[in-house]
Amino acid sequence: MRRRDVLRTGGLAAAALAAPAAPAIRSAEAQAGKTLVIGGSVPLTGAAAETGLNVNNGYITAASYMNEVLGGVEIAGEKYRIELKLFDDASDPARATTLIQRQIDEGTNLFLGSFGSNIVLPTAAITERAKKPMVQTGGGSDAIFTRGLKYVFGMFPRATRQFAATAALFKTLEPLPQTYSVIYTNDAFSKTAGEGVRLACDAAGFKRIDSYELPAKPTDVSSVLGSVRAKTPDLLVCVMHDQNSLLVARQMIASGTNVKLLFQGLGPQLASFREALGKYSEALFCSTYWDENVPFKDKFFGDSKKFAEYYRSKFTRPIAYHVAGAAACIETYVLAMQAAKSTRPEAVRDALAAADYETFYSRIKFTPEGDGDAILMGGMIGQVQKGKLEIVYPQAASSASAIYPAPPWDKKA
Template sequence: MSVHSKKATRRRVMSALGAAALAAPAIRSAHAQAKTIVFGGSVPLTGAAAETGLNVNNGYITAVSYFNDVLGGVEIAGEKYKLELKLFDDASDPARATTLIQRQIDEGTNFFLGSFGSNIVLPTAAITERAKKPMVQTGGGSDAIFTKGFKYVFGMYPRATRQFASTAALFKTLTPTPQTYSVIWTNDAFSKTAGQGVKLSCDAAGFKKLDEFELPAKPTDVSSVLGSVRANTPDLLVCVMHDQDSLLIARQMVASNTNVKCLFQGLGPQLASFREALGKYSEYLMCSTYWDESVPYKDKFFGDSRKFVEYYKTKFTRPIAYHTAGAAACIETYILAMQAAKSTNPEAVRDALSKADYETFYSRIKFTPDGDGDAIIMGSMIGQVQKTKLEIVFPEAASSAKALYPQPTWDKKA
């Protein structure tokens, strides 16, 4: 995308968010005179996390637009409300994000949506916690977010160390059964704890660990690590890091002819942009995914996932991702909690969120006492790239295709 296109995209996004430049006040919606529920926060529209940040942002916009324009608002305790977003670009910078969140609290915002990345969600959640304002977020899974005793932050995923159990269960179903694994993570809050979760789950499932590697938070070269991988050649190579780092590893594996029977990348292959960037080499790659438009859940607002996707496509041409659906589900979860509480008081809504047991188009929503998603109810599905599409291969009840294993060597991919 050209610089001009990026600037134009950002202008459109900021306009859709209902927020202008940071120095300017938020632009009020057309429904400013009606009773309004404001959702504040920040999203990374620029910087390192922008690729997924835009997906999160689009999910928030889609949900608010649907509730306002299609449903005419929401009813809570017999009163009608319109929804308003008051989100700003945090540029993937935790310091900038915390400044933005504190400013919004000072201005009276009561309900918050999360940014993307545990390195941003953790410090911003600490601020909303001190102010006793709820945050429902789809962008941070680090254990640190859920082990500090916070009572006002709720996440749409299990904490990082609990996210790999379903993947280890899939590995045990592969034929011939894999025996060994190696794991690579980056030095950031989410990836480090996710790496620990990989080891806990794979060891418990009986796989033998050959190597573990920690990369810098922003790696630029992984050739020495891949040399070690080639020397030991695990059956399973598990990479837990953010999308752009997964792409770096896959490209350098292709370039160095580093082959394994299964390459699992926690984040990356779920994005159409990742698959397009890697082309034919994305085939057979596996990843976690928390949502697909074929999931069987239903709700009283969107109806089901396919209808959500249909509406999303009337707003955006950007390919949909599970973070998009998860972000929209944050809004829906807030509304369901407010209706259950019969209140828009922040503490009453927090209490309702802690007792949530709702079915949405995205998933059944149920949080642990620490605020992360229930490990079974809100755990991941496993996707695999097959013929350029991401097919669900686990669990069997949600699968759209069978897992393909072992993957061919890079030079044999059509």
């Protein structure tokens, strides 16, 4: 892994601390009279690092652009330079909570989230007690948004509301699938995502054959795949984090477990996942919440293509929707502060709750509980075709038609 793919920090002493890239335009930095500090943690190492690095790089991209290109951001008539204080939580909730509490004790008032509901939930509880806002793109578990927290805001709908678009796609396939099974892992996000799959698919009229729960960190899924082969569904839906999705796919290939459609909520959206599977990634489906061709206009970057262009000037790591979601967190903060004409935590929180504005990522609007609006911030469906992730649903955003049924593993060219 190259350092440039982790951080562009301008000479920090430790790679555990992520901050904006050193300004390339000194005059732009000089224009900003005040500093806006935003804290948090991200998993740069450990089990969640693959996506954590994308989240980290998205945060850095937005802050760097606002500092370097725009010369800072104006809030209530004053210019601010954004300073990120993001530490590596090593994918460890206990470490993350310690880091967040330390930052609160040191006076940080605004926070960005880590990646993974198992980290976002306990850290959001800490920022909630301190009445400090957290805007995050890494936690979708219902538990984050059903416990009465008022200071946490998420870039996705809660997990049980995320599958409606996918079930709608399934209804458009020909020949129409009849049956499905779902596999999920025993963690906060995946369990509630699995419940969302069952609710959406049952409501859409598909017959459920089986529902399988795996450990939070599975190492072998052969017995579950044996059951899948014994009662083969038309649709197999796997909702779990990227590394677990890769394990399931590899063991399906090795065991010759074929289905007409394999949907993996997280995994195929990553270029590294597709590269790891090679030809076997062909025709896999997944959720995606952003694509650089989406038509949204943006107050800061202009549009998605310009955001992607700027990102690539900073990082060689392939762009993914978590990069865009993370950058949108910072944009959302700035827009809320501009609306509130204040950087005070309580005023920013109230402005976030009332947010309704367009960014390159999506139109930003939160439910009263803080998760993303299920329609405005709901996902698109991607499918791997010739190694690239194509959007296949909704039709208005599609770049290709869905391939269904998928070829068996041994027939993939």
